[in-house]
Every structure is written in C-alpha cells, then in structure tokens.
Amino acid sequence: MILTEFDYVRPVGLEEALTLLAGTPGARALAGGQSLLPDLRTGAARARLLVDVRHLEELRGVETAPDGTLRIGALTTLAELAAHPLVLERAPEIAAAARANGDPQVRNLGTTGGNLAATGRATDLPVAAIAAGAEAELAGRHGRSTVTAEELAASGVPAETVITALLVPPGGPAGAFEKSADRATRYPLCASAVRITTDGPRIAVTGATARALRLRGVEDRLGAGPYTTDNVLAAFRAEPRELFVPGRGTSAEYLGHLAGVLTARALARAQAHA
Numbered sequence: 001m002i003l004t005e006f007d008y009v010r011p012v013g014l015e016e017a018l019t020l021l022a023g024t025p026g027a028r029a030l031a032g033g034q035s036l037l038p039d040l041r042t043g044a045a046r047a048r049l050l051v052d053v054r055h056l057e058e059l060r061g062v063e064t065a066p067d068g069t070l071r072i073g074a075l076t077t078l079a080e081l082a083a084h085p086l087v088l089e090r091a092p093e094i095a096a097a098a099r100a101n102g103d104p105q106v107r108n109l110g111t112t113g114g115n116l117a118a119t120g121r122a123t124d125l126p127v128a129a130i131a132a133g134a135e136a137e138l139a140g141r142h143g144r145s146t147v148t149a150e151e152l153a154a155s156g157v158p159a160e161t162v163i164t165a166l167l168v169p170p171g172g173p174a175g176a177f178e179k180s181a182d183r184a185t186r187y188p189l190c191a192s193a194v195r196i197t198t199d200g201p202r203i204a205v206t207g208a209t210a211r212a213l214r215l216r217g218v219e220d221r222l223g224a225g226p227y228t229t230d231n232v233l234a235a236f237r238a239e240p241r242e243l244f245v246p247g248r249g250t251s252a253e254y255l256g257h258l259a260g261v262l263t264a265r266a267l268a269r270a271q272a273h274a
C-alpha cells in the first residue's frame with residue numbers, strides 16, 4: 001500500500017521534539033519505523049507529522065545507576081539489547097525478548113522505546129519488562145516522570161510524551177522469557193516472561209491475553225514453589241477462562257495451556273540460572 005501524505009521533521013534535541021509533538025495535531029514520534037511505517041501503509045495508524053527521534057542523544061546509552069538500576073536508553077536497538085553484556089547479566093528476560101523479536105533487519109532498526117510503545121498487536125518487550133518489574137522513564141512538556149511497565153501496557157504512552165529509557169531494578173539473573181511465535185509474522189502467538197525474586201515469582205504473559213498482563217493469581221498459587229510443570233499448569237487452570245482470548249484459529253483453552261507450558265519452561269530456565 002502507498003503511504004498517505006505527512007510532513008517529516010528531524011529535531012536537534014529532546015525539548016524541540018517535545019514542542020513539536022505537543023504543538024502539532026496528529027504528530028507521532030518516529031524511531032526505527034518497524035511498526036509505524038507498516039501501520040501507516042495499511043492505514044492502521046495515521047500521522048500528519050513524523051517527529052524523527054532517532055538522533056536524540058538523550059535517548060541513548062545503557063548504564064548502571066549507583067543504586068543498581070539498569071538504565072536502557074529508548075533508542076537502544078533490539079539487536080543491541082539482545083547482545084549487551086549488562087542486559088544479558090542483569091535482565092536476561094529482556095535480552096531474550098529482544099532476541100526473539102522479528103528478524104535481524106527488524107532487530108537492527110527497531111528500538112526499545114518503539115517496541116514498548118507499539119500498539120495493536122502483542123509484542124515481546126512489554127511482557128519481559130513487566131516480569132522484570134521495570135519502569136519507563138517519560139519526558140513531556142511538563143517535565144519528567146516514570147510509569148511502571150504494567151501501567152504502560154494497560155494505558156499506552158501518554159499523549160505528547162516520549163519514552164526516554166527503560167529502568168530495570170536490580171534483582172539478579174533469575175529471569176527468563178519463552179515464546180511461541182506466529183509462523184507467518186514472528187509476532188508472539190503467546191509469550192511468557194518470569195523473574196524469580198525473594199518474594200516469589202513475577203509472571204507475565206502476552207498474546208494469549210488481551211494485552212501484556214502480570215498474572216498475580218498464578219504467582220500466588222505457585223508461591224515459593226516447587227515450580228514443577230504440573231504445579232504451573234494447575235496454577236494456570238485455576239485462572240478464569242475469560243482471561244485467555246481466542247484468536248487466529250486458536251481457542252482460549254489452547255492459549256491458556258500454552259501460556260502455562262511456556263511459563264513452566266521459563267521458570268525452569270530462570271531457576272537454572274539463579
């Protein structure tokens with residue numbers, strides 16, 4: 001399909017980008033373009049102005065803060081995220097979700113902020129960010145703020161706001177991500193991410209559910225373990241059936257079971273690395 005007409009601007013700094021986003025109806029941030037450009041072609045998204053944020057220094061870099069929080073700049077590409085030593089060491093579920101995303105071309109262009117902000121389909125990074133207990137750092141015309149990955153998945157990026165970074169709390173390497181990919185698109189049919197903490201496991205799924213969701217009921221049922229496949233599947237069977245949304249020729253029962261199987265695998269992998 002042919003792109004509809006829009007204007008394009010490449011701001012030199014974050015403040016200019018925020019002014020453009022706030023001051024132009026129909027303005028959208030453009031990062032790697034791996035979701036936005038296909039969506040503009042199909043008509044799933046509309047834009048009057050694309051504000052290209054790819055050159056903003058404020059959105060770059062991966063570093064550890066003094067309190068141990070891992071700060072991942074929003075422009076970190078999925079390929080960089082998948083291979084970065086700090087991410088592999090401190091947030092293996094995030095690195096694995098980036099590695100499972102699309103193909104090498106998509107991973108070389110697609111960014112952390114873009115995958116967190118993309119809407120309309122189940123995506124890989126939000127579910128891993130929820131399991132990791134991560135927050136998104138936001139910048140808007142009225143200052144800086146943070147939002148949990150869970151809130152971001154529920155409400156989307158606030159209007160006229162840019163994600164500047166993903167903040168992953170310290171919590172060790174006991175995290176893992178498992179995905180069953182749609183064979184045609186590589187998007188997740190279902191994906192599960194887990195992080196085992198001192199308070200028990202944090203578990204999130206996507207694809208099988210209406211959006212990326214933390215499953216507190218499953219977490220409570222599993223408690224301190226053991227996280228055997230039988231226990232995990234039983235914990236998923238006790239979830240309300242309407243939690244799992246049928247789609248693409250798959251039933252809610254199938255997706256609920258698949259979510260349990262992937263979570264059992266992720267917990268086994270996380271325990272092996274703990």
Ligand SMILES: Cc1cc2nc3c(=O)[nH]c(=O)nc-3n(C[C@H](O)[C@H](O)[C@H](O)COP(=O)(O)OP(=O)(O)OC[C@H]3O[C@@H](n4cnc5c(N)ncnc54)[C@H](O)[C@@H]3O)c2cc1C
Pocket residue numbers: 028029030031032033034035036037038053074078100101102103106109110111112113114115117118119122123124125157161162163164185186187188
């Ligand atoms: C062939 C193909 C296969 C794919 N497979 C997968 C897959 O398996 N799993 C998966 O999860 N995704 C998949 N995707 C989607 C893609 O990986 C991501 O959604 C993409 O990486 C988004 O990042 P981007 O930088 O390209 O964002 P863009 O496309 O530039 O933007 C996406 C959205 O995010 C907004 N945005 C971008 N950056 C910011 C920011 N810093 N702050 C606020 N808003 C922002 C844009 O305005 C837009 O609404 C696939 C895409 C393609 C083309």
